[in-house]
Amino acid sequence: MIRTMITGLACLALTGCGAVYSSSSVPRDAPGVRVLSLTADSVLTANSTPYVPRALPAVFEANAGAGSDLGAPGAVPPAALSRPVRPGPLALDAPPAVRSGSYAIGIGDVLLLATRSDGSTAAELSGLLAAANRRQGYTVRSDGAIAIPDIGRVPVAGLTLEGAEDALFQALVANNIDPTFSLEVAEFNSGRVSVGGAVANPTVVPVALTELTLDAALAGAGGVSTGNLDFALIRIYRDGRLYRIPIADYLSRPALQKTVLIAGDSVFVGEEFDLDRAQAYFSEQIQRAGLQAAQRSQALAELTTEVGLRRAALDETRGNFQDRFALDAVERDYVYLTGEVRMPSRFPLPFGRQATLADALFESGGFESKTANPGQIYVLRAAADSAEPGAVIAWHLDARNAVMFTVATRMQMRPGDVIFVAEQLITRWNRSISQLVPQVIAAGNAAN
Template sequence: MRNPRPLRMIPDRVFGQAFGRAMAVMLSGLALTLAGCGSAYQSTSIREGIVDGTKVRVIALTPETTLAANRQPYDPRALPEAFRATAGTHGSMARGLPAPAHLPEQRQGLPATRLPPAIQPGPYQIGVGDVVLLATKAPANSVAELSGLLAAQNNRQGYTVQDDGAIAIPDVGRVRIAGLTLEEAEAAVFQRLVERQMDPSFSLEVAEFNARKVPIGGAVANPGVAPVTLTPLTLDTALAAVGGIAAPDRDTAVIRIYRGGELYEIPVTAFLRTQSYQKLRLVDGDTVFVDSDYDLSRAEAYFSEQLALQGARGAAIASLGQEIDIRRAELEEQRQNFNARLELGAEKRDYVYLSGEVGKQGRWPLPFDQSATLADALFDQGGIAAKTGNPKQVYVLRGSPDPREFGALTAWHLDAGAAAGLMLATRFELRPNDVIFIAQQPVTKWDRVISQLTPSLITIPLDNLTSN
């Protein structure tokens, strides 16, 4: 019987070299084969020129080119007017609508204008605290006879209307004039002089208006009161009397007027551009508050304080609380309606799209009423993928706004690998349908190719590598 052939031992060094050469040949062959049949990993790339019929222009982002890109006209989508109105019977009163957490600083909507009804209070009525000036003839003498006017001026005396509504005139007595017009007060004084058998020659005028006034507070230069005089008091005159509006942001400020248990509102922007709002007539008992806050708490506190100072009863203050509660309920209903429509996709939105090596691919909604930047969208979606993304290859792809250039595409290229590039990202404004793309690191591409190739190596018999 023939002895079996002894096994041939292969040195480890020789085996390693052979395995390495075989592996290299195998990888090269498989890479060529897979690439030829389209199976190898294909990475999206951005290059200038004509690509698949589309003219691509790559522009590096610099401070100058960022300004040029931002000049493209764009009106951010506004909050729908229908959803600024409330469902209550008091008119459109909704303030802002809260943004979902992922939306960048959404500007809130202003309330619709709600004016108090037109009122004609009639002639001024003298009230408690007013000071009237009574001028009578001086005792007969040569000087007085020369000029009755001079004599009258020498006997001008001011009288304050007391709590009982009367003034006390020496030698005449108390004359009740509160609640009377100036003409009616003159008639009352005349009648009392005749009864006392005194010379009824006199003049009467209101020197100080203290009885009827409109308190004004909130975001004004000098909160205080504007007196109601013989001349009608208008809203612009009243605000001027306290130094004017001093709200830090007039675009979000609102003028609130509380009258007779009802709350009325005028946005400051509407007030400034509408003359009829400026000439709105105020009356005694009105309270004005310039509000720069979306919450009604400050306005409620101010109105309650003024009611208390005016001696209002508990019922009046309770009525104010009910009015504020109605407004808050309307605001809450509006917020819920708007949020429900957002969740159901019933509100039209503008989007940008994120692709490539970003933290989270998908579409990102542009905010209402203001622009968003590249940094807003990028970092809200997780930023650049730390392991695979190439911060030097960040692109914003934007189609031409000219419909005649449908096939034209601009790729704004940002190098975010430096601090200056990151700052430019906070200045570059996005437009609807922009596509944000981040290229992959070179090593990432090779790693992904290898990950596709290595499974096929597992099926290769080891004997094939060691034969011959």
């Protein structure tokens, strides 16, 4: 029996009778095929083939709040800053002293950002540098943030100048931009003190970095302008309380002249009997402040609605793309794996970045360690530089030395590449035997 099997096996092997096992290989002498060794130097040549990875749709880069601009608070009715007429008995009731602190940036303030003027900064901070060169500031919008090109919205309302610098520094670093800059408040519009009544020029005086004193506020309004100083007084309305400083006391006591005013104060110069006009003036200031607050609340509500609609639109568009992606309806670039790999398949090249031979090979489970020949790993690529139709370059990676796998991590894949892992000689022999033995047994049985 054994003699019959050996005889049949020899017959099949020598004469080709029956099915003979054959396997794929990369012939080195085939026309149109160039086999090139893949090394640390030649991988640079392999990677020189131009390829731009497919990009994700722009909707994945969009920001729901990008481009939102609340604008400055709307216009309010002009103030009726008028002059009063005559007197009554006077009493001093000065406002309490307030502790000075660092200026807090508020809505309506204009911040001026200055950056370095060297070439590299001009390239990286073009938007910021242009604004600085034009002396163009950034207005604190109704949502408490400033909108800066290439960075986005940076919340600064309620922060000191130092706190705003820290917030801007973090925003620049987060966007990989050189954080070399200086920041200053160019216009103080958030904190104001209104001055009206018997003054030369009724006005609104901004509260700036330094303390605003009563004499400075009156000077900003052109000074007191009343014909009877003996019966004139200064009324200060603050947080629902009305304070009184007679002009005579004001002129004779320097400490009263240096009374510190805070944002939201209203100052009215008039005569004692003219309380009704003072009350009308303060009521008007309160109404104006309420109207501005209502406008800001409305603007914030509109912004919230707008951002919500934008976010919903972005989510819907992204969801549609992901559904098409799941149904394989999105155009992709692929690399194909065959031979002694764990899972012959196609590997989709990723969006927005390069993929390497190691990515494609090991994403699919790698190769079969028992049957694959690590010395025969090939990347088959159409030869774009050849005039011969169908010419192929076979980049050969000999990974019997495990160090050579580092080259696989640098070998970039191109659309249509085929990764082929050849089998070992013993694998080919075993598979040949596994096909031949059943035929030999069948032939032996037939002979008996």
